[in-house]
Amino acid sequence: MARSAFLTTAAALTATTALLLTGCGGDDSSSDDIKGAESGSSSPSESAPASAPPGAKRPEITLPSSFRLTFQDWKxxxxxxxxxxxxxxxxxxxxxxAIIGKDLDSEALVFYHTESGLSQAQQWIRTYTDKNLTVIGDLPVFDPEVALGSGDDNAVLNYCTDESKASTRNLKTGEVEGNPPGTDPEVFYSVSMTKNGQGVWQTVSVRSERGGCQR
Structure with missing residues (x-):
């Protein structure tokens, strides 16, 4: 299920789906991870952040109750x-x-990525949709750390996820798969971001490392 494996190219992001795809027949490298089950809150949907600057209207993102992304100490x-x-x-x-809705060109996906970041994200999403997979379960996101760049428009966001209760489900067969036995369920992510003219922090690239979390 992991998102990328310390790779920043499109191919790297494709490898990122370690957890989910490993359980579904992919290799058992760090590229088989989930990336971040249902991000946001424990509720099915979450409105735009209250701190959104005027003029930057955040798109509404809705996630089903079957996939819960919970953010711990995200302040x-x-x-x-x-x-x-x-x-x-x-x-x-x-x-x-986008994975659940099979929508690689969703408004929200485009909104939160730069052009290069969007291309990488779409490659990652296709590793699910091309195999008729969706994501289910619980995916906690924790230990966030922000490092602002020397300027005012670049930053790195690091965080960890725990895939132990997240799985993939085949939409055709109904088969549910998780990480193979012995796989470290925790994945470390490092996200490069840049702020656009509207004040939105967009993702440029994502790297991941299975087993890279400490707590």
Whole structure:
């Protein structure tokens, strides 16, 4: 289920679906992960972040109750860091919503990615949709850390996910698969982001490392 495996090319993101795809016949490298089950809140849907700047109307993202993305301690006392956290959360939610809805050109997916980031995300999403897979279960997202760049428009968002209760389901056969036995369920992510002219923090690239979390 993991998203990428410390790769920033489209091929790298394709490998990112480690957990889900590993359980469904993919290889058992770090590229078989989920990336971030249902991002956002524990409710089926979550509205745009309250801190969204005027003029930047965030698209609404809806996730089914069958896939729960929960964000733990996703707060910062610094307004700019919180803005990065808010948009990073919604980017993750947009990706899973695209998998579930089989919509690689969704408004939210386009909104939260740069052109290169969108291409990578679409490659990742296709590793599910091309195999008629969807995601189900619980995916906690925790230990967020924001590093702002020297300028005012670049940042890196790091976080971890726990895939132990997340799985893929084949839409044709109904078969449910999780990570193979012995697979570390925790995946570390490092997301490169840039702020556009509307003040939206968009994802440029994502790297991941299975077993890279410490807690």
């Amino acid at each position: 910062s006392d610094e307004p700019e860091e919180q803005a990065v956290l808010n948009d990073g959360k919604e980017e993750l939610r947009s990706g899973y919503a």
